[in-house]
Amino acid sequence: MSAKQVKDTAQEIKEHPMEGLLRMDRMPHIWCSTCGLGTTVTALATAINQLGLDTNKMAVVSGIGCTGRVAGYLKLDSFHTTHGRALPFALGLHISRPDMKVIVFSGDGDLISIGGNHFIHTARRNVDITVICVNNFIYAMTGGQVAPTTPVTAKSSTTPYGCYEHPFNLPRLAASSGATYVARWTALHIRRMTNSFKEAIAKPGFSFVEVIAPCSTLYARLNRLGTGLDLMKFYHDNSVIKHGIEPKDADIDFQSKIVVGKFIDIEKPTYIECLNDANKHVFGDKYKPYGGSDGSY
Amino acid sequence: MKADPRNVLTGANYLDGNHASAEGAIAAGCKFFAGYPITPSTEIAERFARRIPLLGGVFIQMEDELASMNAILGASWGGLKSMTCTSGPGFSLMMENFGLGIMLETPTVLVNVQRGGPSTGLPTLPGQADMMQARWGSHGDYEVIALAPDSPQESFELTIHAFNLSEKYRMPVLVMTDECVGHMTEKVIIPPAEEIELVERKYTDKKPGEAWPYESTNGDIAPMLPVGKGYKFHVTGLTHDYRGYPVINAEAQKLKVKHLVDKINKNVDDIIWIEEKDTDDAEIVMLSYGISSRVMQPAIARARKEGIKVGQIKMVTVWPFAEKRIAELAGKVKSLIMVEMNYGQVFLEMDRIARGRCKTYLAGHAGGTVHKPEDIYQIIKEAAK
Numbered sequence: 089m090s091a092k093q094v095k096d097t098a099q100e101i102k103e104h105p106m107e108g109l110l111r112m113d114r115m116p117h118i119w120c121s122t123c124g125l126g127t128t129v130t131a132l133a134t135a136i137n138q139l140g141l142d143t144n145k146m147a148v149v150s151g152i153g154c155t156g157r158v159a160g161y162l163k164l165d166s167f168h169t170t171h172g173r174a175l176p177f178a179l180g181l182h183i184s185r186p187d188m189k190v191i192v193f194s195g196d197g198d199l200i201s202i203g204g205n206h207f208i209h210t211a212r213r214n215v216d217i218t219v220i221c222v223n224n225f226i227y228a229m230t231g232g233q234v235a236p237t238t239p240v241t242a243k244s245s246t247t248p249y250g251c252y253e254h255p256f257n258l259p260r261l262a263a264s265s266g267a268t269y270v271a272r273w274t275a276l277h278i279r280r281m282t283n284s285f286k287e288a289i290a291k292p293g294f295s296f297v298e299v300i301a302p303c304s305t306l307y308a309r310l311n312r313l314g315t316g317l318d319l320m321k322f323y324h325d326n327s328v329i330k331h332g333i334e335p336k337d338a339d340i341d342f343q344s345k346i347v348v349g350k351f352i353d354i355e356k357p358t359y360i361e362c363l364n365d366a367n368k369h370v371f372g373d374k375y376k377p378y379g380g381s382d383g384s385y
Numbered sequence: 386m387k388a389d390p391r392n393v394l395t396g397a398n399y400l401d402g403n404h405a406s407a408e409g410a411i412a413a414g415c416k417f418f419a420g421y422p423i424t425p426s427t428e429i430a431e432r433f434a435r436r437i438p439l440l441g442g443v444f445i446q447m448e449d450e451l452a453s454m455n456a457i458l459g460a461s462w463g464g465l466k467s468m469t470c471t472s473g474p475g476f477s478l479m480m481e482n483f484g485l486g487i488m489l490e491t492p493t494v495l496v497n498v499q500r501g502g503p504s505t506g507l508p509t510l511p512g513q514a515d516m517m518q519a520r521w522g523s524h525g526d527y528e529v530i531a532l533a534p535d536s537p538q539e540s541f542e543l544t545i546h547a548f549n550l551s552e553k554y555r556m557p558v559l560v561m562t563d564e565c566v567g568h569m570t571e572k573v574i575i576p577p578a579e580e581i582e583l584v585e586r587k588y589t590d591k592k593p594g595e596a597w598p599y600e601s602t603n604g605d606i607a608p609m610l611p612v613g614k615g616y617k618f619h620v621t622g623l624t625h626d627y628r629g630y631p632v633i634n635a636e637a638q639k640l641k642v643k644h645l646v647d648k649i650n651k652n653v654d655d656i657i658w659i660e661e662k663d664t665d666d667a668e669i670v671m672l673s674y675g676i677s678s679r680v681m682q683p684a685i686a687r688a689r690k691e692g693i694k695v696g697q698i699k700m701v702t703v704w705p706f707a708e709k710r711i712a713e714l715a716g717k718v719k720s721l722i723m724v725e726m727n728y729g730q731v732f733l734e735m736d737r738i739a740r741g742r743c744k745t746y747l748a749g750h751a752g753g754t755v756h757k758p759e760d761i762y763q764i765i766k767e768a769a770k
């Protein structure tokens with residue numbers, strides 16, 4: 089490469105390719121390198137770009153945790169709420185602005201432990217929200233405590249001798265609670281994950297994508313699994329793509345095979361469709377379909 | 386802005402306090418109610434659920450009170466006036482995210498129809514023992530606005546007032562009623578819509594890219610940013626700067642918390658609403674709020690008939706506390722008496738402000754029923770000695 093070529097390339101990459109969707113004034117971010125959040129956020133940004141959606145009409149809501157910080161870095165209307173409560177906040181936001189795409193981006197502890205009740209009920213109602221859950225099998229933000237997803241025998245700071253509780257299988261939970269779209273990928277399945285994000289965002293109803301990601305600083309270290317990159321590769325190389333399988337067959341054991349793929353993709357009326365249909369049925373022409381704060385009422 | 390006539394049941398209505406509160410919310414333009422059933426507040430939710438489908442809004446029964454509180458914050462950012470109601474244990478569950486509402490400076494309304502506690506306590510019977518929880522129930526330092534209606538009429542009016550204050554001061558506002566008021570049925574005069582003044586939310590007039598969500602400090606109220614219009618703003622429950630970006634240090638904390646506190650403290654004259662009677666030459670002043678301010682009337686009448694110079698103050702706003710006026714009275718009167726259905730909550734504030742300049746008495750009560758006039762009368766006699 090000539091000196092001139094090098095210079096041109098340097099100029100070309102001065103602008104971050106995701107600049108339009110990232111809050112560059114908040115960089116550098118707080119995440120450890122190779123934690124998997126980077127590829128996941130990149131995949132989401134790519135998905136949004138490829139869908140060609142009006143980003144003025146998108147919002148992201150997060151709870152608390154490392155993953156919960158995503159809301160702070162995406163250049164959309166973005167809400168960093170309290171631990172576990174991203175979903176009900178997002179529900180209120182969505183109902184008030186049904187014309188907007190609301191994405192909830194949070195951790196497994198946030199969404200499934202403290203926020204578990206909201207998770208099953210938001211799925212049950214089929215609220216038109218896309219949920220991206222980064223599952224690192226641990227509570228990262230608070231220093232590596234056990235999570236409801238921690239595989240049996242895995243160590244955490246509060247299961248120093250190994251976890252002995254049955255973990256949740258998140259796709260199974262989402263599907264049985266009523267989600268219309270359920271997929272799982274690892275943080276290195278960038279193309280497939282991006283594709284799933286696109287499908288999930290386009291899907292009317294409660295869509296759920298789980299991303300298996302390494303926590304390089306805590307989970308990898310406490311379990312002596314090498315670097316974050318080692319673990320990211322391990323998850324990818326030990327995954328088996330099985331589209332359409334029963335989510336109950338997608339349990340995850342400690343450092344063994346991980347079933348990934350698109351498990352559920354069904355049609356079902358959304359919360360707002362149900363609300364409007366029911367009221368139309370009862371009130372007839374007296375009822376004006378509910379249209380949110382920008383609605384025609 | 387005036388109320389929309391479609392939302393207003395103008396005329397003489399026969400309503401209980403809870404139904405009146407729901408009508409107040411509807412008249413105020415509330416379009417989103419998220420709640421979880423709990424006695425004795427449920428009728429507010431039920432009435433809203435019945436009335437709202439044809440008025441262009443949504444009622445949703447959430448999975449719990451944590452969800453309810455968050456949903457109304459989300460809906461408020463989405464541009465709808467929103468509210469919830471609860472009682473007892475539900476109020477405890479709402480506290481964490483009431484704090485989120487304070488931190489994000491989000492207008493919304495929470496009606497607490499108080500029952501006896503602690504814990505499950507007395508689900509069907511009244512109390513006024515959540516007053517300090519209203520003041521301090523969420524962690525951290527902040528100021529609140531809490532209104533206390535004494536009747537269905539006031540439940541209607543103060544619910545509207547709560548919405549107005551919440552928009553004006555950009556914060557969640559509490560309506561602290563109780564089982565007695567909630568379940569008492571009386572005549573409620575609902576005025577024509579054009580006589581109901583509503584405070585409209587202030588949105589920024591700056592362009593996207595030039596506006597931030599918290600562009601004021603020291604208690605000035607910054608206009609909000611609308612979602613969906615390209616502002617692409619960020620807000621967080623972490624301590625943050627004017628941009629809404631987290632800043633984790635003592636300096637940012639001072640700016641933010643000082644602002645939250647100043648917002649109320651600098652505007653107490655606008656917010657505080659008390660109603661005085663016979664205080665000019667009073668030797669004894671009775672303070673109360675909500676149902677207790679009505680319950681004390683027979684005792685006051687009896688004492689006055691006997692020549693005891695008793696005046697009274699009904700606190701429509703309990704928080705912020707009418708500190709200036711109470712301090713003034715403490716320097717003039719012989720005794721101040723607080724009548725409330727608890728064993729000394731708002732009393733503590735009155736006592737602190739009196740600073741020993743007059744005698745202070747508590748006419749307390751454990752709740753479950755209202756005070757007996759006789760018990761209040763005996764305290765007046767004692768205070769008059």
Ligand SMILES: Cc1ncc(C[n+]2csc(CCOP(=O)(O)OP(=O)(O)O)c2C)c(N)n1
Pocket residue numbers: 152153154155156171194195196197198199224226227228229230235
């Ligand atoms: C009510 C409440 N309880 C506890 C915490 C402390 N806390 C912050 S993040 C977190 C867990 C985060 O784990 P997860 O959701 O899996 O996200 P990660 O950090 O792993 O991305 C906890 C327990 C809190 N902020 N709020």
